[in-house]
Amino acid sequence: MADLQSALSWYRRMVLVRRFEEETERAFRRGKIGGYLHVYSGQEAVAAGFISAMRGDDICFTSYRDHAIALLRGSPPGAVMAELYGKAAGLARGKGGSMHLFDVGRGFYGGYGIVGGHIPLALGAAYALRYQGSDRVCLCFLGDGAMNTGAFHESLNMAGLWGQTGHCPLVLIVENNGYAMGTSVARSSAVTDLASRFTAYAIPSERVDGMDFQTVRLAAERAVADARASGRPTAVEAVTYRFAGHGAADVVQPYRSKEEVEQARRRDPIRLLEGHLRAAGLLDDAAAEAIREEAEQAVLAAVRHSEDSPPPSPEALHADVYGKEA
Amino acid sequence: MPILSYREAIRTTLIEEMDRDPTVILLGEEIGLYQGTFRMTADLLERYGPRRVIDTPTSEIGFVGAAIGMAMLGLRPVVEMMTWNFSLVAFDQIVNNAAKIRYFSGGQVDIPLIIRGPNGAGVQLSAQHSQSFEALYAHIPGLHVVAPATPAEAKGLLRTAIRGSDPVIFLEHAALYGSKGEVPDGEFAVPFGAADVVRSGRDVTIVAYSRMLGTALEAAAHLAGEGIEAEVINLRTLRPLDRSTIVESVGRTHRAVVVQEQWRPFGAAAEIVATITEGAFDALDAPIERVTGADVPMPYARNLELMALSNAGDIMRAVARTLYREIPTPNGRSSGGQSDA
Structure with a gap:
């Protein structure tokens, strides 16, 4: 399967993301990373599946759980880690931190810290792409919790409207990881079939297994192709699971049981894809070990780079509040 | 034009x-x-x-x-x-x-x-x-x-x-x-952060913007009839704020009245007053006056609404206080619009 052949490279990147996040948690505990830290472990197949379907000039927005988006879009791990370390060599020059990774050169228009607040930005960006006459597409990752914000509903209604004239090449990806912080979907949404909520705005949607890379990827390719061809919004609910707490400080997790987490971990997206690859003869023990070792070295190099990099200069404090003089 | x-x-x-x-x-x-x-x-x-x-x-x-x-x-x-x-x-x-x-x-x-x-x-x-x-x-x-x-x-x-x-x-x-x-034709542009000294005067500086500029100019015209020459500054932009024009003017007039339509606490006038005290403290001959809207949600009844908004009389009375003198004002007694009393 040619399909699976290319999945191998995404497997490699998913392994890197997982290893990277393990290291960020360690660095957080050591006090090397400050603020809030939201890791992506468990959800790798969602970002990998969708980013694999993006063209080089497509763009994306996401929430604060954003490390994987940057890494999978190709941002250097050293620059991502340096941002978390608050260093000048960081993706956002140490000014944004974990929640505000940005790599506009790679079409990544940012991580945002207010739940749902980035959805209207993605809506406008999608409109701008079409207005400028391109066939580029905008992807907007959002969590299940963001679906309960006013920003979501206002944006979706407008997306439905703008799509009527082909001015909204927007792909909405609900990463339903089961919890908005500690509040489960069942306790926060009147309907738990989240994909169905898009029907109110005449936006086609489907619900897929967000733990299986191949499944996500196929849904992503359909959605991206549809948005590109039609200029209409489309949505996918990827059902996934957050292996870690909401943030690095969310250790006790009284809102869910250990058994539930263990159950979810049995469908680890990386192991699932690894199983597919092994079954197809595309991966063996030696190759898998080499991939893990490659990730290990990349992450350790990112940490060394971040440790050795200088913090932003004092002049950076007042830089970039405004652009060129009005 | x-x-x-x-x-x-x-x-x-x-x-x-x-x-x-x-x-x-x-x-x-x-x-x-x-x-x-x-x-x-x-x-x-x-x-x-x-x-x-x-x-x-x-x-x-x-x-x-x-x-x-x-x-x-x-x-x-x-x-x-x-x-x-x-x-x-x-x-x-x-x-x-x-x-x-x-x-x-x-x-x-x-x-x-x-x-x-x-x-x-x-x-x-x-x-x-x-x-x-x-x-x-x-x-x-x-x-x-x-x-x-x-x-x-x-x-x-x-x-x-x-x-x-x-x-x-x-x-x-x-x-x-x-x-x-x-209005000038064509590519006419006004830069941000450049206040306009709309009227020159030696006795007091009145700082205003937006609608209150007209009210300030009305007050200044009445004051001229009383022999008081007010300098009126139109801010045009609040951020960036042209602090140097304000400070320079008060340095010459030694008195200041700051006018705003909005509520008094923590309003724009408070920042402007602070700017004056930081930049022209030694030049001041009187406490700086603020003329502001009343500190209430806007009422519907027209008489109450007019009381909640400042008028030229309020500005004239504030100017009079900075000069430690009494002057007749067109609006009689003070309206509900707040000025330092």
């Missing part, structure tokens, strides 16, 4: 900039088919079509946020906020996104976004539709806050706003929409 109304000056500038630059687009409620709540965008839908003149649903979060996203991708959206009262619905988008994305991205994007519409009290619009939010927005780093008082300024400041690279809170005043004045 042609005589234009404040409304015509804004509309003309929108047309000139849209003709010049196809990335300038308009969004807002009722700006197209309805022709604009205040007819600011009359005929623009017909002229530019629905791709550039976008009638939005009643979704301030949605259309302000979308405009920010458009700006990040290189468009120059001009959002009409039907009145600034409604901007509170979009406050998160303005404060957490528009003002900060450049900074927290490490300078990776420009946000050339204008949000414009009427700010301040109208006539009997009551509590939810009569508010002045300049201090709210001027508090936020990353925003420019502009408050033109004349048709020429409205044109010149809007042109600067549209050609800039940062979000601009463009505060018009509905009470000024019909006011007329000379």
